[in-house]
Amino acid sequence: MVCVMAPARGPDARRSGSNPPPTELRERLLDATRDLLAHRRFDSISVADIIAAAGVSRASFYFYFPGKQAVLAELVRRAVDQGQQAAEPWTSGQQDPSRALRSGIEAGATLWKDNAGVLTAIVESWGSDEQLRELWLRQMETFTDATVARIQADPEVMRRLDGLDVRAVAASLTWLGERLYYLAAANVPPFTDRDILVDTLMHAWTHTLYGESPGSTTA
Amino acid sequence: MVCVMAPARGPDARRSGSNPPPTELRERLLDATRDLLAHRRFDSISVADIIAAAGVSRASFYFYFPGKQAVLAELVRRAVDQGQQAAEPWTSGQQDPSRALRSGIEAGATLWKDNAGVLTAIVESWGSDEQLRELWLRQMETFTDATVARIQADPEVMRRLDGLDVRAVAASLTWLGERLYYLAAANVPPFTDRDILVDTLMHAWTHTLYGESPGSTTA
DNA sequence: CGGCGACCATACATGCTGTCTGGTCGCATC
DNA sequence: GATGCGACCAGACAGCATGTATGGTCGCCG
Numbered sequence: 001m002v003c004v005m006a007p008a009r010g011p012d013a014r015r016s017g018s019n020p021p022p023t024e025l026r027e028r029l030l031d032a033t034r035d036l037l038a039h040r041r042f043d044s045i046s047v048a049d050i051i052a053a054a055g056v057s058r059a060s061f062y063f064y065f066p067g068k069q070a071v072l073a074e075l076v077r078r079a080v081d082q083g084q085q086a087a088e089p090w091t092s093g094q095q096d097p098s099r100a101l102r103s104g105i106e107a108g109a110t111l112w113k114d115n116a117g118v119l120t121a122i123v124e125s126w127g128s129d130e131q132l133r134e135l136w137l138r139q140m141e142t143f144t145d146a147t148v149a150r151i152q153a154d155p156e157v158m159r160r161l162d163g164l165d166v167r168a169v170a171a172s173l174t175w176l177g178e179r180l181y182y183l184a185a186a187n188v189p190p191f192t193d194r195d196i197l198v199d200t201l202m203h204a205w206t207h208t209l210y211g212e213s214p215g216s217t218t219a
Numbered sequence: 220m221v222c223v224m225a226p227a228r229g230p231d232a233r234r235s236g237s238n239p240p241p242t243e244l245r246e247r248l249l250d251a252t253r254d255l256l257a258h259r260r261f262d263s264i265s266v267a268d269i270i271a272a273a274g275v276s277r278a279s280f281y282f283y284f285p286g287k288q289a290v291l292a293e294l295v296r297r298a299v300d301q302g303q304q305a306a307e308p309w310t311s312g313q314q315d316p317s318r319a320l321r322s323g324i325e326a327g328a329t330l331w332k333d334n335a336g337v338l339t340a341i342v343e344s345w346g347s348d349e350q351l352r353e354l355w356l357r358q359m360e361t362f363t364d365a366t367v368a369r370i371q372a373d374p375e376v377m378r379r380l381d382g383l384d385v386r387a388v389a390a391s392l393t394w395l396g397e398r399l400y401y402l403a404a405a406n407v408p409p410f411t412d413r414d415i416l417v418d419t420l421m422h423a424w425t426h427t428l429y430g431e432s433p434g435s436t437t438a
Numbered sequence: 439c440g441g442c443g444a445c446c447a448t449a450c451a452t453g454c455t456g457t458c459t460g461g462t463c464g465c466a467t468c
Numbered sequence: 469g470a471t472g473c474g475a476c477c478a479g480a481c482a483g484c485a486t487g488t489a490t491g492g493t494c495g496c497c498g
Contacts, residue, residue, distance in 0.1 A: 127343040168409045168419040190387045200387040211430035276477045
């Protein structure tokens with residue numbers, strides 16, 4: 001047998017410049033999957049659908065990716081990298097909290113709007129695939145870390161959170177965002193309205209972190 | 220053909236009392252699924268697994284249920300009915316908010332602890348099945364409605380939420396709960412610790428609803 | 439020009455779903 | 469005590485998806 005297609009590596013490092021980009025088929029597969037995700041849910045998309053949309057053979061698909069999940073993982077990484085820098089105002093710790101927070105939340109909304117299909121897909125799938133699970137949990141941890149840092153940098157907030165697990169508070173706010181953005185992308189009211197989404201998230205974050213403890217409770 | 224197994228109805232209404240309970244096989248299937256869910260994730264469980272565990276034939280399975288999802292839906296309904304009354308202190312509107320809230324949150328934790336498999340399963344699957352989707356969204360709406368009612372009954376809270384969509388605030392807190400309980404059941408730290416989970420949730424709810432607006436922000 | 443690397447079509451083994459066929463058993467009625 | 473029907477079972481099937489394997493084409497590079 002001659003056509004052994006190398007043990008594991010992709011289309012081989014040493015290639016100079018005749019084929020269009022480095023690995024065109026791989027990109028075509030990623031693009032096709034991304035496009036399909038814009039209209040259909042991940043688990044209803046088969047490998048057959050992807051290769052048909054990309055105009056690539058089945059063999060090539062499995063040459064570049066071990067499976068559907070790996071394609072999704074790559075798409076998520078790219079989307080999230082792009083979003084990482086959008087959240088920079090909040091993560092960097094500069095600016096006043098309120099302003100930075102609003103920027104971050106707005107950035108999240110935009111990120112989810114632009115990548116609804118891909119992000120919806122991973123949120124629905126990370127529970128059932130080890131690779132995706134690790135990817136998404138790590139992502140959430142990254143955001144959580146940033147928030148923990150901001151909290152710890154502010155003695156006033158630390159005081160108000162007295163006795164609470166700081167990491168848990170930060171994580172809960174991170175996951176609240178994940179959930180609300182997801183619900184918006186999944187057309188669950190009332191979060192389909194961007195302004196409502198942003199205001200609600202903003203309220204929860206500011207009151208949880210910067211709000212005074214409940215004093216009077218009527219009723 | 221003689222064994223036509225009636226068009227759609229289950230094992231027939233008119234039955235008096237000779238077979239053990241009304242529909243024993245159906246219960247066996249539900250129990251078996253519930254048991255399997257305690258150790259394995261829903262989408263890794265096949266109909267073959269369920270009928271093997273229940274000691275029921277394939278034909279009978281499809282006689283009682285249109286598919287796996289229907290079994291899960293039934294299990295969720297039962298679990299949730301049981302939890303509904305546990306949340307009664309909060310939903311009824313009696314008691315002072317703080318105490319009622321804590322009862323409700325504790326009740327949720329207990330419900331999730333006792334039904335981790337089933338609830339984890341629906342949270343991971345409601346996105347991909349119309350029946351499950353409707354069931355879970357309705358459930359979340361029920362909780363949201365109760366919270367909306369409590370908010371609207373308290374003019375002081377209404378005042379502090381001025382300009383915000385009340386329903387969105389209530390829904391966000393409901394979904395925050397869903398998420399944190401799920402993460403706990405999925406062994407994602409730090410929510411695996413019940414006390415941390417309850418305290419964090421309590422903090423988020425009380426500050427979002429009953430906390431004063433952020434005044435000073437250091438940093 | 440010879441070989442190798444990128445690619446393709448096709449076929450296969452496996453596993454799951456949902457449906458269908460035909461048959462067994464027990465009970466209740468005539 | 470035969471008969472008939474309802475509850476149940478075993479097994480087979482078509483359809484579809486996955487992941488792997490076979491063998492062959494094409495073009496470039498040395």
